[in-house]
Amino acid sequence: MKFWKYLSVFVLFAGSAALSGCGTSEASSADAKAESAVQASIPVGVIRVQRGDIYARHTGTSVLEADFEAPVVAKVKGDLVEILVEEGDRVKAGQVLARLDGERLKLAMERAGAEYQRARKEYARNQNLLELDLVAPGTFENLRFEAEALKAAYEIARLNYGYTRIKAPIAGVIAERLVKTGNHLQVNQRLFVITDPSQLMLELYVPQQNMGRFSVGQTADIRADALPAEVFEATIERISPRIDQKTGTFRVTLRILDHSGTLRPGMFARVAVVYDVHNDAVMVPVEAILDEDIEKSLYVIEDGVARRRIIETGITDRDMVEILEGVSDSDTVVVVGQGGLRDGTLVTEHAG
Structure with missing residues (x-):
């Protein structure tokens, strides 16, 4: 009797355990499916398509040059006895910068002056004699020529x-x-170089196929490597009509507007000349574009799914690309992680 009692208790316990195990298995299966769905969703960085003005720019590099630069040379030879300026000093036109030992030249000037004064007096005395017919006209003319020659020698x-x-x-x-x-300086020996840093220019050499994009008065942005945080304005002042046969380029000269006075001749600069602008353009970041062999595409997010779109691009301006066809300004595009996507991939969106 006790045996059957214990057996019935065991059966009840086993049945309860079986039912409990079945419920646990079903719950675990549902959790696994949900976890699998989450794992199948790929995280991506996204950004909303933008609208705005986009600029077509020709970019290049050059070195800043002073529009006005002049060497200072010795016009006579002699020993340099005094230097009155140093590098970095601002000077005026006509300001004395240095002095040579001039004693020998001073004596030569005084001698030439004395000879000229003697000849001038002799000429004046004979002019009176000529009026009295006491000197031949030919002799008088020779005296006049001699006085003029000595005057020129004195001036020199x-x-x-x-x-x-x-x-x-x-x-x-x-x-x-x-x-x-x-x-000891020789004639034409250079002593100084003077530049006017307020008048800076640069020359840009442009491929000939782009000649139609440039005109006098166009503006450009200038960035000097020495001053990376600052942007300076420049304008095209002249365009050479001649094409260099060796390089196939033409020269564009720009004048830089530097009101701060921080730029210096010799600085390496990066130039961007604006030659076209599209207003109210649809734009996406450059990193959103997948540039394949025969077409360009990007991924647009639709209800948590990545959809591949074939696109046509226009102007590229630094880190933005104009989209002519394929997306609208209401779309959200993938900018990070698109390399691992396929059309229809589930994604988890994060701000790019």
């Missing part, structure tokens, strides 16, 4: 003595000092 000597005071030919900044006190 005076000019040479003045050249011992070396002056600035233009206003600007001393960019280079090439001599030291005590140097």
Whole structure:
């Protein structure tokens, strides 16, 4: 009797355990399916399609040059006895920059002056004699020619003595000092280089097929590597009509507007010339585009699913691309993670 009692208890317990195990298995199966669905969804970075103005730019590199630059040279030879300016000093046109030992040239000037004064007085005395017919006209003419020649010799000597005071030919900044006190200078030897940093230019060499895109007065953005956080404005001042046969390029000269005075000649600069603009254009970031062999595409998100769209692109401006066909400004496109997508892939969206 006790046996049957214990057996019935065991059967009830076993049945309860079986039912409990069946419920647990079904719940585990549902959880696994949900987890599998979550795992099948690929996380991607997305961004909304934008509208705005997009600019077509020709980009290039160049070196800044001063529009006004002049070497300062010695016009007479002599020993350099005094330097009055240093590199970085701002000077005016005609300002004395250095002095040469001028004693020898001063004496030569005084001698030439004395000879001219003697000849001038002799000429004046004989002019009175000519009026009294006491001197031949030919002799008088020779005296006049001699006085004029000595006057010219005196002016040259005076000019040479003045050249011992070396002056600035233009206003600007001393960019280079090439001599030291005590140097013996020869004629045409360079002492300084003066530049005007307020008048900066650069030359851009452009492929000939782009000649129709440029015109005088167009604006450009200038970025100097030495000042990466600043953008300067420039305008096209002249365009060479000649094509270089070796390079197939033509020269475009731009004038830079630097109101701050921070740019310097010799700086390496990056140039972007705007030659076209599309207003109210549909745009996406460059990284959204998949550039394949024969077509370009991107992925658009529709109800949590990635859909591949074939697109036609227009202007590329730095990090943005104009989309002519394929998307609208209401679409959201994938910018991160699209390399692992296929049309119809489930995705989890994150702000790109």
